[in-house]
Amino acid sequence: MTQSIFNLSGQTALITGGGSGIGKIIAEALAEYGANIAVCSRKVENCVETAEYLIAKYGIQAKAYLCNVTSEEEISETVKRVIKEFGQIDILVNNSGATWGERVERMPIEAWNKVMNVNVTGTFMMSRAVGVHMLERGYGKIINIGSVAGIKAEPGDVLNAIGYSTSKAAVHHFTRDLAKKWAEHGIYVNAIAPGFFETKMTKHVLDKHQREIINRNPLKKLGDPNSLKGTALLLASHASDYITGQVIVVDGGSTL
Incomplete structure (x- = not known):
């Protein structure tokens, strides 16, 4: 019974920014439970590596797509191709993200706009494009990747990225x-708000403040991939068929 509610066999997941970091972690979690995986990003070579790895390890179908989530045209084309090549999209993970570290008074408007366009507008446009397909089918699971930065304000010496923090708060309300x-219409929409995990995006902050961040965390540690895998699997599967509109924080208690 436990296995059956998490089983994703025959389902297809489209994961933006799925070639590395959190996107790759989630792609592997869903593939392990049988989902076919479509990964897309601006860096298609990373997605190709991820797709090949998942095929070899789990024997599922997987394919990489070049897609800039700030381009309405590229999103539309990618969604059409995934549906044509996989048959349907059951799960959408909006993971593509951008950040920009700078003091508020020095932050260029171009940087603000870049972060908003990727994190907020990209999430909207991809959800809309896939949502049309899900509405027609009467089913879908959408998982947005937020952040504890969109819940709790940090001191400037730990995290000085107001565009990122604001964008993630917007993703939570979206x-x-x-x-x-x-x-x-049978479409479930939830979000995961990770705390500090070791990824390319957090490397700069962790290089300077890792010990301080760990010491301030109630569990005294950074996040590990398995923490995110379990939450993503829950929200992608039938195990969450009575959960929608929730932002699940995975942070070791740092927002308490």
Whole structure:
């Protein structure tokens, strides 16, 4: 019984930014439980490596796609190709993200716009494109990747990225609002808000403040891939069929 509610065999997941970091972690979690995987990003070579790895290890179908989530045209084309080549999209993981570290008074408007365009507008456009398909089918699971930065303000000497923090707070509310709008159509929309994990995006902060961050964490550690895998699997599978509009924090208690 436990296995059956997490079983993703025959389902297809589209994961943005799936070639590395959190996106790759989630792609592997879903592939392990039988999902076919479509990964896309601007760096398609990373996605190709991920797809080949998943095929070899789990024997599922996987394919890489070049897609800039700030381009409405590229999103539309990618979604059409995935549906044509896999048959359907059951799960969407909006993971592509951008950040920019700078003091508020020095942050260029171009940097602000870049972060907002990727993290907020990209999440909206991809959800809309895949959502049309999910609405037609009457089913879908959308998982947005937020952040504890969108829940709790950090001191400037730990995290000085107001565009990123603001964008992730927007992703959290987008999740709740979209869940309310599409619940009656069988579409579940939830978000994961990770704390500090070792990824390319967090490397700069951790290089300077890792010991301080760990000491301030109630569990006294950084996040590990298995923590995110379990949460992603829950939200992608039938185990979460009574959960929607939620932002699940995976942070070792740092936001307490």
